[in-house]
Amino acid sequence: EDQVTQSPEALRLQEGESSSLNCSYTVSGLRGLFWYRQDPGKGPEFLFTLYSAGEEKEKERLKATLTKKESFLHITAPKPEDSATYLCAVQAELTGNQFYFGTGTSLTVIP
Amino acid sequence: KAGVTQTPRYLIKTRGQQVTLSCSPISGHRSVSWYQQTPGQGLQFLFEYFSETQRNKGNFPGRFSGRQFSNSRSEMNVSTLELGDSALYLCASHSGQGSEETQYFGPGTRLLVL
Numbered sequence: 001e002d003q004v005t006q007s008p009e010a011l012r013l014q015e016g017e018s019s020s021l022n023c024s025y026t027v028s029g030l031r032g033l034f035w036y037r038q039d040p041g042k043g044p045e046f047l048f049t050l051y052s053a054g055e056e057k058e059k060e061r062l063k064a065t066l067t068k069k070e071s072f073l074h075i076t077a078p079k080p081e082d083s084a085t086y087l088c089a090v091q092a093e094l095t096g097n098q099f100y101f102g103t104g105t106s107l108t109v110i111p
Numbered sequence: 112k113a114g115v116t117q118t119p120r121y122l123i124k125t126r127g128q129q130v131t132l133s134c135s136p137i138s139g140h141r142s143v144s145w146y147q148q149t150p151g152q153g154l155q156f157l158f159e160y161f162s163e164t165q166r167n168k169g170n171f172p173g174r175f176s177g178r179q180f181s182n183s184r185s186e187m188n189v190s191t192l193e194l195g196d197s198a199l200y201l202c203a204s205h206s207g208q209g210s211e212e213t214q215y216f217g218p219g220t221r222l223l224v225l
Binding site for chain 1: 144159
């Protein structure tokens with residue numbers, strides 16, 4: 001069964017304290033792994049797509065990496081405005097390219 | 112380029128009623144997906160439409176239905192509302208195809224069933 005698990009569920013960091021969020025997945029034929037940021041009361045905002053193991057992408061203080069079983073979202077020197085829920089999703093080739101989402105990691109960055 | 116728009120943004124209904132939500136995708140995007148988001152379950156896939164045809168369907172009861180029009184705008188309908196249908200309903204507009212496909216989300220419609 002296609003599945004996406006994110007950990008931790010919640011994370012509190014001091015401003016400037018770097019950390020990583022984890023997304024582990026089991027899927028029948030990975031087409032792509034996606035990271036989104038969601039602020040309260042808003043729709044998810046697209047951050048990155050990763051397609052193959054070893055791939056990395058960066059955007060400001062965020063860096064996403066991918067292995068055959070998991071992805072990490074590294075946050076370097078976070079700021080309070082990075083506080084949000086970060087969602088991971090995979091697109092599965094063998095189930096009609098359907099997208100499966102994890103339940104997210106709620107990140108709070110304390111000034 | 113305008114983003115994905117969803118109307119209405121907020122809705123209050125009572126049990127047994129029906130509701131229709133609307134989504135206008137990004138211009139040029141032909142595929143739209145709908146999701147239900149609740150605190151405990153996260154984003155649950157409802158269905159996907161491409162060029163007016165349902166391409167994929169999630170595990171929701173038949174009370175949930177959708178359609179897409181020739182201009183790519185989409186609607187979803189929930190009949191005989193239940194308390195458990197209270198959620199944020201998100202529409203996603205797809206860019207690209209196959210391995211280059213990415214979803215861009217609208218702001219959602221917050222539905223409260225009393």
